[in-house]
Amino acid sequence: MNIAILGYGKMGKIIEKMATERGHSVPLKVGREGFVASDLDDIDVAIDFSLPSVAFENITACLKAGVPVVSGTTGWLEKKPEVEALCKEVNGSFLYASNFSLGVNLFFALNKHLANLMNPHDYRASMLEVHHTQKLDAPSGTAITLAEDLIDNSDSLSSWKLVEKNEDAEKGELPIRAERVDPTPGTHVINYSSEIDDIEIKHTAHNRNGFALGAVIAAEFLFENPGIQTMNNVLGLN
Template identity: 60%
Template sequence: MKIALLGYGRMGQTIEQIALKRGHEIVLKVDENTKSYDISLADVAIDFSIPSVAFNNISTCLTNNVPVVSGTTGWLDKFSEATELCKQNNGGFIYASNFSLGVNIFFELNETLAKMMKNLSQYQISMEEIHHTKKLDAPSGTAITLAEDIIKHTSKTNWALDVTNSELEIPIVAKRIPDVPGTHTVAYTSEVDTIDIKHTAHNRDGFALGAVIAAEWLVGKHGIFTMKDVLGLK
């Protein structure tokens, strides 16, 4: 499989290492210094760029019939445009706030717990996410996904960063600490106890492996997919 890497930072470099180990070829490495490139060289593209260029990267892929996997967060105000472009071009597109296989299992646990807790009003919901200091967005896309999945099954209507004691919002605390790949905790706290679930990434390999697996799965398919499709969780 010929892969284009759109974004060649730490994540792009980790994806490259894992893709090569799995027998794939990297035909493009695009970063902020790349002036022009031919995306048609690739069988599939993996976008881990920055919010300001992610939509343009995805558009370039979809208008050139190259399926694209995107893990860039912070650009989702244009997500509906990307999905419409995918439909218009009969393309293949996967977006995930987190491609880690473990995190996607964590997403399922989070939804299951939310369903179990929805009628227990004595428990207050809160979330915390910790990432490295170079992460540009806060809260993380993973935290937002966790919050949105809770909202689907509870009386909460929104999430909010760094608030406390909100009846309708899920408070999220975002911390930035050097060299932390990503830690997410969801807690339900009452006067008598706390129930929490937590995912801790030890390195970036899990995110990168999941992105490569998603790219392998996407080649030859048409439509808009998620990691639930890739992992057969639907």
């Protein structure tokens, strides 16, 4: 495949390395200079890891040009319904994930299952996420996905709250603590605590390679499977 990388920062460079190792070409790499529709003429799939301020424009430009697009950019999701509507309108292909790591997506599935198991029992849930100091959003997109899935499978929680300590959350709020420590690529911990014991699940990334590899695998899947897709579809978790 010919892959366009939209957002050629640290992650974009690792994605390029993973893509070429898997036999793909990367003829278009877009940094701050942007691109025009004609740049996409020979592109099979675009992978967007840009900034929240330009992600929506990048994605819609790809869809209008008939190019399937995989997006891992967070911070623009209030416009995601518009993207999905456009994708259906132009019969395009789109896949968004807050995290493309195959391990994290398995962790998402485990988190949902554990939330269901814990729901009838008297435990207080909380979350900790740790990233490097260049991480702009807090909590992370991955943490928000984990929180939303946990809340959807809990009768006692209705929202999440970013806190400095767990006690700052009210009843019905899932407390999320976000720490920024270099050189952490990403750690997410879900804890269930009672007076008797604690139950905890944890995912720790050792580097960014897993995120990049997952994005390339998602692009390969989307190229062969048009429409609006998810990482659950990529991994066969549905």
